[in-house]
Structure formats: C-alpha cells, structure tokens
Amino acid sequence: MRTSTLSTPNNGAPPRPAVALKLEAFTRLSGDDVAALQRLTRNLRTIEARRDLIREGEVPVQTHLILKGWACRYKSLPDGKRQIVSLLVPGDLCDLNNHVLREMDHSIGAITSLKVSLISRDEMEALTAEHPRVAQALIWDALVDQATQREWLLNLGQRSAYSRVAHLMLELFLRLRTVGLTIGQSCDFPATQNDLADATGLTAVHVNRMLQELRADGLLELERRRLFIPDLEALRTAAMFNPNYLHLDHEGRSLDASV
C-alpha cells in the first residue's frame, strides 16, 4: 500500500534517474537526453557513511554525481568548527568545471553510505556537445546551486534559530520531492541533529530544542531518520520560505523536447 501516487506517472517505462527528474524541473528532456544521462553511471564508486569523498587541498578531477545517499560540502576552521555549506542528495552534481581550479577549497563528506558516479571531463564535454538541451539544463542546475548558497546565507545571517531549522527542513523536502524521493508528506531524512547544527550554524542542543518546538507547533516531525510535514503551508510561513530560489517552475520550457 505504498504506491507513490505523487511522482510523475511512468507507466512501464524504465525509471528515470534522479538527475533526469531534477533537470526536468527546468525543461522536458527527450528519451535520448535521458538515455545519455543514464549512461553517465558507468564508473561507479561506493563510499561508506562518514567518510570523505574528497578533501580540501586535493586536486579536483572528475565530476561526481550522487546516485544514492546524502553527502555534504563542508569547510572547517583551525579551531575545529565545521560549517556544512551545502547538502547533496541524489541527482546532485558536484564540481562541474572544477578541473579549472588547482585545489579544492573545501571537502565533501558522506552523511550516509553513498553511491556516486564519477564522470570524466571528456564524458561531460561529449554530453553537453551532443545534448544542448541537457547542457542548458546543467547551466540552470548550476545557477540554482548558487541561488541556494545565497539563500543559506540569508538563513544564517537573518533568520531566527527556529525559522532557520524550519527553512532547512523544508528546502530538503522540496528538493527530494523533485527527484521523487518523498512519499506524500514524508521522506527519509538521514542527517543527524549534529549535521543540522553544522548546516545552520547552531549547536546540536539548540537544534534539538527547535525541532521539539516545531513539533509542538505541529509543523514537522523528525524521528527515526524520517521527516513528516503535516502542513506544508504552515511550515512555509514559519520558515519565511520563498521557493523562488529553487527555480522549479520549468523556466526552460521553451526548450522542451516534443513528447
């Protein structure tokens, strides 16, 4: 009894990979585009939970595509403090173009155990050369990433601890929804309160208190690695959440592939 009534209908067809689902929030892809994205998953790698995928100071080479699990980009201070600067979920790409820089200025760590695909620069160039629609969608994706970073700055700089936590949870929920990883009003949510603390610039203790308050207010429940949002609209208000930065409304529809 858990048919995913909310995901895109997909009768019989092979399941679209998360990255395709995400890019289709921008423009409709052709079967050929999707197949090309499928083919990016040739060079797989598995990473254990809590290991680093790549560390500050190393030389960036391939692009990574998250297939399964959660990861985070983070930066650390000499005094040991850590800031998570973005969360990566299935369908997210990291380090497009990064070969231009000589060394990483931040690290990427696995939150859960991870399945990622390594994509060489050549592969990526071939993809964008042969699939201009995908190329455009990748630019859109990169711009959305940047917009998300800006929204996080707003979050850290101006929102109260309460709205800050609410905002983060809601963003993740919506991002997971676009890649088909929600069921109704809930989704897996493997980040620990410690991770949430590092992402919001709060302490784990305070995150815990905010989560309890949010729960008491009927805005969300987080338990056993599972998030449930009883009332999206109420949470949206509490978080002062404006979804415009996610640019999810098919802005590139003029490029849509004919069905």
Add this chain to the structure above:
Amino acid sequence: MRTSTLSTPNNGAPPRPAVALKLEAFTRLSGDDVAALQRLTRNLRTIEARRDLIREGEVPVQTHLILKGWACRYKSLPDGKRQIVSLLVPGDLCDLNNHVLREMDHSIGAITSLKVSLISRDEMEALTAEHPRVAQALIWDALVDQATQREWLLNLGQRSAYSRVAHLMLELFLRLRTVGLTIGQSCDFPATQNDLADATGLTAVHVNRMLQELRADGLLELERRRLFIPDLEALRTAAMFNPNYLHLDHEGRSLDASV
C-alpha cells in the same frame, strides 16, 4: 606624489581595466585578450548611490561589469531583514549566464555611485568564442565567486563577531589589491557600518564595537571611508583567514599568453 608603487609595472601602456587585472590572477592575457575586455565597456550606465541596479523578480538580461564603485547583492525577508550575500567591486561581473533563469531571486544595489557596463549575451558569446583564454579565466572567476559564497557561509555560521568582521575586511582588501585599488596597506572602503552589519549578520551597533576592538588591537583602522591595515599577518591570524578560496596563485598559468 602618489605613484602607485605597488601595482603591476605598466610603463606607458594604456592602463589595464580592473577585470583584466583580476583575470590575470588566473592566467596571463595577451594584448588581444585585454583589448577584447576593453571593448566590453561600450554600453555604459551610471547608477546613483543607494539605488538598485536590478531587483528580485525582474527578468535578468544583460551581464553587468562593475567599472567603478561598489555594489552588493542582497536578499530580504518579509520582516524587513536584509542579508548582503556578496559585495561587488570594480572588475566584478554579475549574472553571467543568468538569462537562463526567468527571474532574479535577489537584488543588486549600489553602495556608492556606480559606473557599470552592460554586456549583451551575444557580446559575451563572441568574446568567449574568440578568446578561449578569457573564456577559461571567466570560468575560474565564476568558481572563485562560488568559493567566496562558501567562505561567507563559514564566516556567518562559525566565526565570532570579532573574526567575522576581521575576515570580511581582509577579504575586501585582498580583492581590491588584485585589481590595483590599494595603496600600500590602505584602500578606499565606502561601505557603511550598516552595510557591514548586513553582510556579517550582525547589528550595526555590534559591528561598531568590533571595529573599535580591532582598532584597539592594532589590527585595522576604518575611518572616513578609508581602511588601513597596519599588520596584514596579524589580521590574517585574528580572522582565521585562509586565502586559498580566492585561488589567486595563477592557477591557470599553463594557459599563459606568451609575453
């Protein structure tokens, strides 16, 4: 008696525009490359201090290049709070590729009166097609922008108010230095304490106190729109500043134009 002894020697040649100086922190440009960058300044626009260049919700069209003055990207919350998410100084480009998005998710405001150049998408495409070295440098520049956003997240999330202010000032000083806008250990610094507050997520009152403390500690002086840093190394330590994110060490030198 104000020969700028610290800028790149430039005997008799026409002065390099700020954007060229900046890109040359990545790779040495040819005379032709520089000339092409010069030609980007055909469509000029002047903006008064404290006016907006473009507002959230508007349709992004051209790319802007800051020629003179300071600007900032910012986002606001329904309750009126404002977060500056980046500061723009001469040589900075905004919204490369932004035409892909249908609407701006943030605004750009002038801090001082501003001279900017408007660059059409076609102009930009011609430039990158004809000047691959510049194209690479622009990619580098965009990556540095993103790295800077990440560093700001670290700043807001993990540094104390004291280091946070120190870090911001030092970053600006170094960025201005790469475009030749410092004289020795000082530079113009037109941002108000209010601007600094909005950029650091502090209140103006508290920024004021931190500046006084930094001054008392001999780390910097800010007065009459002018910044002076007596001891860069001491400030670097206090700010826990790691310059790696600015990627200023000619990482693309393998692409250098022959002199």
Add this chain to the structure above:
DNA sequence: CGTCTGGTTGATACGACTCAAATTTGGTGG
C-alpha cells in the same frame, strides 16, 4: 548483554541584540 552513537534535559553563562540618546560627519544652500 554491553557498548556506542545520537538524542534529550536542565542549569548557567555570555555574546550579541535592543532601544534610546548623544555626537560626529558630510553634504547643501544661503
């Protein structure tokens, strides 16, 4: 069954905010 990681609770401390007023600076027009 014991260990470990993550979550929860309470008491206390402090960094940063708020509010309000005074002062200085910079710009403008007489």
Add this chain to the structure above:
DNA sequence: CCACCAAATTTGAGTCGTATCAACCAGACG
C-alpha cells in the same frame, strides 16, 4: 564661509537568544 540637516557613528544600559557544560536516556549493533 557658515548654518543647517540628514546620515552615519558612538555610547550606555538592560535584555534575550543561543552556547556551554554535564548528565542521562534510548535505540542500534555486534
């Protein structure tokens, strides 16, 4: 050149949000 005004900075007193520290508890796992 001075008088005036608005904007920016500075100061002080009091408060509040979030951090800190230290236990304790609950599941997950070997």
